[in-house]
Amino acid sequence: MKSLYRYLGITGLAGLALTLFWVLVSFVGPLIAPYSPGEIVNYDVFLPMSWEHLLGTDYLGRSVLSRVMDGARFTVGLAFAAALLASLLGTGLGLFSAVSGKALDESISRVMDALLSIPNKIFALVMIAALGSSIPILLLITAITYTPGVFRIARSLAVNINQMDYIQVARARGEGRIYLASVEVLPNMIHPMLTDFGLRFVYVVLLLSSLSFLGLGVQPPNADLGSLVRENMSGLWEGAPAIMAPAAAIISLTIGVNLFIDSLRSSR
Amino acid sequence: MNTIVNLLLKRLGISLVTLLLVSAVVFLITNLLPGDPVQEMLGQAATPEVVEALRTKLGLNQPAYIRYMNWLGSLLSGDPGVSLANNMPVAELVSDRLPRSLMLAGITTLVAVPFALFVGILAASYSDTRVDHFISTIVMFVVAVPEFLIATIAVLIFSVHLGWLSAVSYAPQDPTLQEFIATYALPVMTLSLVLVGQMSRMTRAALIEQMQQPYVEMAILKGASHSRLVLRHALPNAVGPIANAVALSLSYLMGGVVIVEVIFNYPGIASLMVDSVTNRDFPLLQACAMLFCTGYLILVFMADICAILSNPKLRN
Numbered sequence: 338m339k340s341l342y343r344y345l346g347i348t349g350l351a352g353l354a355l356t357l358f359w360v361l362v363s364f365v366g367p368l369i370a371p372y373s374p375g376e377i378v379n380y381d382v383f384l385p386m387s388w389e390h391l392l393g394t395d396y397l398g399r400s401v402l403s404r405v406m407d408g409a410r411f412t413v414g415l416a417f418a419a420a421l422l423a424s425l426l427g428t429g430l431g432l433f434s435a436v437s438g439k440a441l442d443e444s445i446s447r448v449m450d451a452l453l454s455i456p457n458k459i460f461a462l463v464m465i466a467a468l469g470s471s472i473p474i475l476l477l478i479t480a481i482t483y484t485p486g487v488f489r490i491a492r493s494l495a496v497n498i499n500q501m502d503y504i505q506v507a508r509a510r511g512e513g514r515i516y517l518a519s520v521e522v523l524p525n526m527i528h529p530m531l532t533d534f535g536l537r538f539v540y541v542v543l544l545l546s547s548l549s550f551l552g553l554g555v556q557p558p559n560a561d562l563g564s565l566v567r568e569n570m571s572g573l574w575e576g577a578p579a580i581m582a583p584a585a586a587i588i589s590l591t592i593g594v595n596l597f598i599d600s601l602r603s604s605r
Numbered sequence: 606m607n608t609i610v611n612l613l614l615k616r617l618g619i620s621l622v623t624l625l626l627v628s629a630v631v632f633l634i635t636n637l638l639p640g641d642p643v644q645e646m647l648g649q650a651a652t653p654e655v656v657e658a659l660r661t662k663l664g665l666n667q668p669a670y671i672r673y674m675n676w677l678g679s680l681l682s683g684d685p686g687v688s689l690a691n692n693m694p695v696a697e698l699v700s701d702r703l704p705r706s707l708m709l710a711g712i713t714t715l716v717a718v719p720f721a722l723f724v725g726i727l728a729a730s731y732s733d734t735r736v737d738h739f740i741s742t743i744v745m746f747v748v749a750v751p752e753f754l755i756a757t758i759a760v761l762i763f764s765v766h767l768g769w770l771s772a773v774s775y776a777p778q779d780p781t782l783q784e785f786i787a788t789y790a791l792p793v794m795t796l797s798l799v800l801v802g803q804m805s806r807m808t809r810a811a812l813i814e815q816m817q818q819p820y821v822e823m824a825i826l827k828g829a830s831h832s833r834l835v836l837r838h839a840l841p842n843a844v845g846p847i848a849n850a851v852a853l854s855l856s857y858l859m860g861g862v863v864i865v866e867v868i869f870n871y872p873g874i875a876s877l878m879v880d881s882v883t884n885r886d887f888p889l890l891q892a893c894a895m896l897f898c899t900g901y902l903i904l905v906f907m908a909d910i911c912a913i914l915s916n917p918k919l920r921n
Contacts, residue, residue, distance in 0.1 A: 451626035454905070458860035459878075459897045466882040466890050467637050543751045547864055550753045551879055566757065573757065574765055584754050591749040599745065 349600025355593025359586075363413040366406030374407035375399065375558060383569075383577040393578040396569050401579045404565055405586055411561035413590070415476055416541040422480035423541075424534045427487025428526065434488070435495035436518045446492065452485040457544060465553050475554060479541045486540075490533055491526065498522050535598040539591050546587055562587045609913060616909045620902050627898045628680070632673050635887050680895060686888040690881070695892045698877060703896070706866070706873035709796075710858060710900075712789055717797040717804065717858075718851060724801060725808025725847075730835040732813055740805070747802035752864040756795040760868075763791060792865045796858060803857050807850030814846070815839040845912035852908030859897050 342350055371391075372378050377398045384394040392401035434445040452460070464478045498504065499522060507521050546563030548554035555561040560568070565583035572579045660666045667675075679685050685695045728740040747755075763770045770790050815821065816839050824838045866876040878893035880886070 447622070448626060451623045452630065454623050454902055455627055455630065455894075455898050456856045456859035456901055458863050459894055462863070462878065462882050463631060463634050463890065463894050466885055466887070467634050539749065543749075547751050547753055547860075550751075551864070551867055553879070553882055563751075563753075566753065570757075573761060576761065576765070580757070584757065587754060588750050591751075592746060595745055595749045 345597070345600045348596050352593045352596025352598075352600060355589055356597050359409055359413055359590045359593065362406055363410040366410055370400075370403040370406045372400040372403045374404045374560070376403075383572045383575055383579055386578050392582045395565075395579040396571060401565075401582050404560065405562070405582050408560050408562045408565050408583060409586060409590075411472075411555055411559060412542060412546060412563070412587070415472070415479070415555075415561065416538050416545055419476050419479040419541045419545070420483070420534055420538040422476070423483040423487050423537055424530060426480065427484045428491040428530050430484070431488045431491025431493075432495045432518050432523060432526070435492050435499055436514050436522070449485045449488045453489065457482050457540075458547065461544060461548060462553070465548070470548070470553055470556060472555065472559070475545070475548075479545055482544065483537050483540060487530075487533060487537065491530060494526050494529060495522055498525050532598055532602055535594055535601075539594050539598075542587065542591055542594075562590075612913050613910060616906060616913070620906045624899060624902055627902075628677060628895060629673070631891055631894050631898070632676060635891055636669060636672075676891070680892070685892040688881075688886055688889045690884040690886040690889070695889050698889060699874060699892055699896065702872060702874045702877050705871070706862060706875060709789070709792060709866070709871065709873060710862060713793050713796040713800065713858060714855070716793055717800040720797070721801040721804035721851075721854075722808055722847070725805035726812060726835065726840070728805065728809040729812035729816065730831065732809070732816070737809075740809075744802045744806050747798055748806070752795060752799055752861045753868060755798055756791070756865060756868045759791050759795055792869050792871060795865050795868075796861045799861055800854055800858055803854040804851055807854065808843075808847050811843045811846035811850055812839055815843045818842075841915070844915040848908040848911040848915070852905040855904045856901055859901050 345353060378400045379390065379394050379398045382394055382396050382398050384390055384398075386393050390400055390402070392405065395401050395404060430445065430449075434442045437445075461478055461482050464481070465474075468474045468478065470478075495518075499517075504517060504521055507517055512521070545554055546561060546566070549561050549563030550567045552564075552567060555564050557564070562583045566580060566587075569577065569579040569583070657666075665672070676685075683696060687693070688695050688698055724740060724744075728737045731737050770787055812835070816835070818839075821834060821839055824834055829838065862873065863875040863879060865871065866873045867879055870876070874893055874896060878890065878897075881889040881893060
């Protein structure tokens with residue numbers, strides 16, 4: 338614990354705690370939630386915090402605590418899966434591009450640059466219009482949106498590593514391209530790509546909750562944290578916890594992960 | 606002088622190729638749709654003859670690459686078809702809204718860029734002091750909060766609690782100064798906050814990279830003052846990277862505009878685009894997406910021009 342504190346610092350530790358908290362909530366939330374997320378528990382809507390309903394009730398009189406716990410499952414789960422998919426696709430493609438011939442490398446990079454020049458939200462909106470927004474499609478869309486960004490970082494890393502002496506030695510030894518890429522280059526990319534994964538996770542959370550806020554992301558009866566903010570907008574005028582709680586959940590999740598990643602980077 | 610012109614032409618060429626690729630991507634995605642859009646428009650009751658007739662009318666029975674060429678041609682000629690949702694020409698719908706969005710984006714840029722440069726330069730010239738840590742912390746918080754929450758919080762503070770500003774942007778035709786400020790204050794504030802966060806962070810990084818160069822060390826040894834060091838020696842060399850950073854951040858502006866226009870009911874091109882997604886109105890959607898991408902590429906190109914013109918090594 339002491340060495341962890343020395344490694345991450347107080348802010349990094351706080352970030353780690355917040356991150357773990359939300360991971361935990363998204364795993365055990367549905368088990369310990371006081372009510373089912375769809376159940377109407379009170380005929381009064383936008384109730385304030387009370388012992389009976391810890392975070393009050395939402396615009397239909399459902400338990401906000403239960404809904405936030407359920408929403409966190411969607412936000413964290415989807416963002417984790419999408420960031421992971423984007424990292425795997427981007428790293429694989431970047432590595433492949435870096436060790437390929439010049440023509441192939443150039444053309445892959447050109448296409449990725451073109452994709453990068455489409456603003457993220459616009460790209461996601463176009464894909465949603467074409468493919469809809471069921472959960473698997475949303476996962477795919479957010480992953481594809483962030484793949485070019487991962488690709489760019491992975492490729493430049495791989496190109497740099499590829500020029501190092503030990504790679505030249507391995508090449509002179511007569512190793513094949515696949516061996517070079519997977520055994521010699523890839524292991525040295527993993528640490529920076531993990532950091533990048535953390536940042537992508539935050540980006541996906543932001544994109545996904547924004548899409549849900551627009552009503553184009555996770556569709557009812559399911560709801561992620563962004564949908565919860567959207568559906569309770571009318572409670573804003575009374576400052577109801579129904580809108581404050583999911584907002585605070587998103588902010589604490591993204592800031593937590595950011596703090597943790599930041600401390601990892603500065604401790605290197 | 607020649608090298609500069611050559612460089613600029615080369616950049617322009619790259620931008621045009623990128624734009625062409627982007628149009629191909631947009632066309633490809635919007636044509637991935639497994640279902641039949643004509644059947645969907647006409648409903649289940651339509652006879653096969655009617656469906657076939659509309660397909661012919663919309664040119665959907667031609668192969669994809671011909672349709673792509675036609676679409677590209679119609680975009681270039683300024684007549685990208687008719688909206689499926691309300692049968693109005695897309696050009697008319699868009700030309701109504703475009704000036705308003707440009708206005709919003711323009712004001713935001715005018716507010717955010719100088720402020721971000723100031724904050725970034727301040728953080729870099731006091732790097733690793735309390736000022737820098739304070740700025741970095743605030744920036745990290747701002748960047749981690751999605752625009753729709755910043756907007757929601759801003760409405761909560763300024764409309765609900767203080768009652769200063771309306772939560773909806775009416776954007777009247779000939780606004781008085783007061784109406785103008787009331788319309789733009791909240792949207793511009795929301796957009797600027799995210800933008801300043803992104804930009805100042807990258808400005809700081811670009812400037813600090815220059816500060817670690819040998820020529821700055823030389824200037825320190827020469828006895829130049831700290832402000833002279835930052836402003837006269839490091840800053841001119843960082844203009845290129847900073848211009849790039851600004852252009853990259855403006856991509857966040859493009860995304861942010863989408864959220865902000867919807868939240869504040871601002872009648873711009875982004876809210877039009879969100880409607881077109883909901884209605885699956887593809888001609889309109891394609892046109893809006895291309896407008897956003899073109900706008901972004903123009904901004905990046907302008908940043909490139911700044912970077913090239915400001916590079917002392919290219920001056921004769």
